[in-house]
Amino acid sequence: MARYQTVRRETVHLGEIPVPVEWKTGVKNYRIRVREDKTVLATAPARASRAAVERFLRSREGWIREKQNGGSAPLSPSPFESGELTLEGKRLPFAARQGKKTLLTVTEEGASLLFRGDGEAALARALSERLVRRAEPLFSFWEEATGLRASGFSVRRMSSRWGSCTVGSGRIRLSLSLSREPDRLLSYVILHELAHLRYPDHGAGFRAFLTGFLPDWEERRRELRHRSD
Numbered sequence: 001m002a003r004y005q006t007v008r009r010e011t012v013h014l015g016e017i018p019v020p021v022e023w024k025t026g027v028k029n030y031r032i033r034v035r036e037d038k039t040v041l042a043t044a045p046a047r048a049s050r051a052a053v054e055r056f057l058r059s060r061e062g063w064i065r066e067k068q069n070g071g072s073a074p075l076s077p078s079p080f081e082s083g084e085l086t087l088e089g090k091r092l093p094f095a096a097r098q099g100k101k102t103l104l105t106v107t108e109e110g111a112s113l114l115f116r117g118d119g120e121a122a123l124a125r126a127l128s129e130r131l132v133r134r135a136e137p138l139f140s141f142w143e144e145a146t147g148l149r150a151s152g153f154s155v156r157r158m159s160s161r162w163g164s165c166t167v168g169s170g171r172i173r174l175s176l177s178l179s180r181e182p183d184r185l186l187s188y189v190i191l192h193e194l195a196h197l198r199y200p201d202h203g204a205g206f207r208a209f210l211t212g213f214l215p216d217w218e219e220r221r222r223e224l225r226h227r228s229d
Helices: 050-059 061-068 119-146 176-180 183-195 204-213 217-228
Strands: 006-014 017-024 031-034 040-045 084-087 090-098 103-107 110-115 152-156 163-166 171-175
Touching: 006 050, 017 050, 017 061, 031 061, 040 050, 050 061, 050 119, 084 176, 090 119, 103 119, 110 119, 119 152, 119 176, 119 183, 119 204, 152 176, 163 183, 171 176, 171 183, 176 183, 183 204, 183 217
Parallel strands: 017 040, 090 110, 152 171
Antiparallel strands: 006 017, 031 040, 084 090, 103 110, 163 171
């Protein structure tokens, strides 16, 4: 069998955007190409499930639409492609291999992922779990300091925000992208979302509240905005 033989072809729809996908032998990572005529093509490993491919494409939908609209922002390379993982403010060498379970190991020398099934999905789960463990003591700290209490929090992929708060239920969601950021920026996002439990908008009361507990919050916000540019 040829190394890069196509074994399957299907089309995945991102809303009104059709994405033809080719499953190929010898391919280890997902690839997306937006051509000059705005059509999109994708390649996936032969063993990847359709559900895994759909999850990957949905996670890149914002980038695809931006490219179709003439944007030039580069797609952040997958650590599986680049061999490097940005984690908690540090750029670390990254290696991955398949195994019987999923385990992310992080040391000063680098990060390694043992994964089962789809590697991208396994890494997202591992990063989400690690972010939850980092966020828990920060939530406890700011809840004690401010007297505000979230009913719970979760981690999810977000394309344009670092966090969100549903005031009615008191539930807070953090962006998975915060796994890349250091604790000082994660701490700011948590305080920001807790503040919305008292101040639903970003008015003067909201800003004064943040300044009272975190005088350099505007600097931290600018740092986050710069990182997302």
